[in-house]
């Protein structure tokens with residue numbers, strides 16, 4: 001039987017008093033690659049924020065990697081984030097330290113202590129994204145695509161049960177977007193579950209997969225036409 005990593009039932013999502021999405025019903029299974037699409041302002045980021053605990057779930061029922069979003073307490077959020085890998089459009093690397101230090105910062109913050117285990121884990125995740133030789137570079141010494149690979153490596157550090165990627169190719173040119181997408185596809189083939197918000201229809205056509213669409217305050221699954 002497939003393992004459910006995310007389930008939302010009759011969820012409504014609000015920004016302040018305004019309703020962004022209503023009656024959302026979603027289930028994501030272990031190993032899925034799911035796109036989240038929709039025009040600007042239709043609620044993709046609000047949806048993602050609800051999933052990583054940045055926007056409280058006030059209506060409906062939601063569970064993600066065994067956390068109940070409806071009853072999630074502020075102090076539980078760091079524990080939820082440890083089971084999620086979050087990737088953002090603007091990479092969010094720490095600019096004052098090199099790549100290895102960026103990654104070891106996250107490991108230390110999530111309780112790792114043994115230096116050689118940390119080094120091994122950092123090597124493993126950098127290898128997965130093809131960045132093993134660039135660990136001593138600072139973020140500003142890397143291209144956008146390379147910075148996003150590092151951000152993906154960072155998301156993988158604690159072996160997350162679900163990766164949430166909010167417009168991960170939004171700042172990249174088309175060719176670089178495809179390269180970053182290949183990294184995400186490889187990671188998915190190796191068993192990681194990924195939910196990715198995107199505007200990039202070219203990627204959807206090149207790498208078709210289950211697709212959810214936000215439109216008109218609703219979220220529904222898009223049935224893809226086969227050519």
Ligand SMILES: Nc1ncnc2c1ncn2[C@@H]1O[C@H](COP(=O)(O)OP(=O)(O)OP(=O)(O)O)[C@@H](O)[C@H]1O
Pocket residue numbers: 015016020038039040041042043044045046047214
């Ligand atoms: N912090 C906020 N406070 C109030 N309203 C907000 C906030 N963030 C977003 N909104 C509103 O919520 C709605 C959904 O925005 P959201 O950012 O989720 O859309 P999106 O689909 O991610 O858009 P984009 O593709 O441009 O990132 C919009 O009407 C937006 O103006």
